[in-house]
Amino acid sequence: MYRRLSEESWIKHSDFLLLDVICLQLCFLAAYLFRHGWSNPYASELYRNYAIVTFLCQILTIFIGKSFHRILKRGYYQEFKATVKHTIIILSLTLLYLFATQEGGDYSRITFFLTDILYLAAGYGVRLLWKKYLRFRGVSGQRSSLVVITTMGIVDEVIACLHTEGYQSYRVTGLVIMDVDAVGTEIRGIPVIGSRESTAQDLCARWIDEIFVRLPDNWSMPEYLIEAFSNMGITVHLGLARLAGVSGGEGQRSFVEQLGDYTVITNTVKAISSEETICKRMLDILGGLVGCVITGVLFLFVAPLIYIQSPGPIFFSQTRIGKGGKKFKMYKFRSMYMDAEERKKELMEQNKIQDGLMFKMDYDPRIIGSEKTRKNGKPGGIGNFIRRTSIDEFPQFFNVLKGDMSLVGTRPPTVDEWEQYDLHHRLRMAIKPGITGLWQISGRSNIVDFEEVVRLDAEYIKNWSIDQDIKILAKTVFVVLRNEGAA
Secondary structure (H helix, E strand, C coil), X not given: CEEECCCCCCXXXXXXXXXXXXXXXXXXXXXXXXXXXXXXXXXXXXXXXXXXXXXXXXXXXXXXXXXXXXXXXXXXXXXXXXXXXXXXXXXXXXXXHHHHHCCCCCXXXXXXXXHHHHHHHHHHHHXXXXXXXXXXXXXXXXXXXXXXEECCCCHHHHHHHHCCCCCCCEEEEEEEXXXXXXXXXXXXXXXXXXXXXXXXXXXXXXXXXXXXXXXXXXXXXXXHHHHHHHHCCCEEEEEHHHCCCCCCCCCCEEEEEEECCEEEEEEECCEEEHHHHHHHHHHHHHHHHHHHHHHHHHHHXXXXXXXHHXXXXXXXXXXXXXXXXXXXXXXXXXXXXXXXXXXXXXXXXXXXXXXXXXXXXXXCCCECCCCCECCCCCECCHHHHHHHCCHXXXXXXXXXXXXXXXXXXXXXXXXXXXXXXXXXXXXXXXXXXXXXXXXXXXXXXXXXXXXXXXXXXXXXXHCCCHHHHHHHHXXXXXXXXXXXXXX
């Protein structure tokens, strides 16, 4: 899913807002200590009220005055002017408060003006340092990767325009030059990874988060690539000058936005706001904390039973593929014998999922205690029990807290499963994988057609909402308690 961040969103520069609030309060504290010595200013009603009023004036100035509007595009001089203006407005509002309440005579003028002088200097410095950090973070690879499709004649211009902010929410990681075969070379330090003859499969040998297409007016759009990328869930930005007759894949959302110095139409399978992103993450953190506590309690009972029947680690970890191809270690309570992975190859013929894109089988002999049977003839070992009741999934709440997974999402494939994916299967990786999801509550092990799994995951992604996540979580509890679709 594409995180859409509008210019007017207050979340867009919430980091600058938080730093500015902290900076002003620290400057107030420093000025007070300089004037009055080592004591607590917030213990005094006069200074406590002033600190609260200053904070409110600061927030009012930030929102009404749009203090951080386009802050990432400001140079040193522009930033200094903006900081001076911001400080003067806050100073004026607080002076108005002191005169209106007639508290100015009791308040230390040295503390008042020293606070603003320190705030001006510190605020300016903090803004510059934070922008430098954001620039470093973009270069160091912690942001979304962007591949540019263009021609040799305008590639320098395109790169320069995209780098006007320097610390944008993406980094250019590759170029596709449509008029020259320059694969293997670099242009302005960016590797050329494709040409006109490249296929989507070739380009996706490396991970791509977003695509930007900017071609001269006399060039036709590579519609076969655009459609392929769209079907994979990769966000595609199209230059407005070349949009005639071009559209994304089926079910794509389109909207106009700014990319560097370019106005583009963005095609994506699902766009969410920063507010929605934060809500989903907060839900994950809350659920992750509760789940980790439950996991600790379950460990006390489950660990001895696992170890007695199959000595070895209590937890099982396996490399899985997450959002955007990121590899991570997923954790479970171990429900299988220690040689389960080696024996998997021998059992592939009994796999219920077509094409081997997932692995499911009835009465898996690798499960701990599977040789024991219940009265109904089904396996009744400890491994079968913890899988049937989904207890083995609880350690994944740690993955949720780490940010590798979400409470609700798609199931993360193993590396060997991922290597067999067709292009349209990659849509599943457009979001963070989840402990539960739409296909899990729609039958789990009863679904043996992988294309049906992909369809349900695609439906979830395209219609995502916080309300939908909460409904899936509630239904998951019901499904687990009734052992529906479990194997």
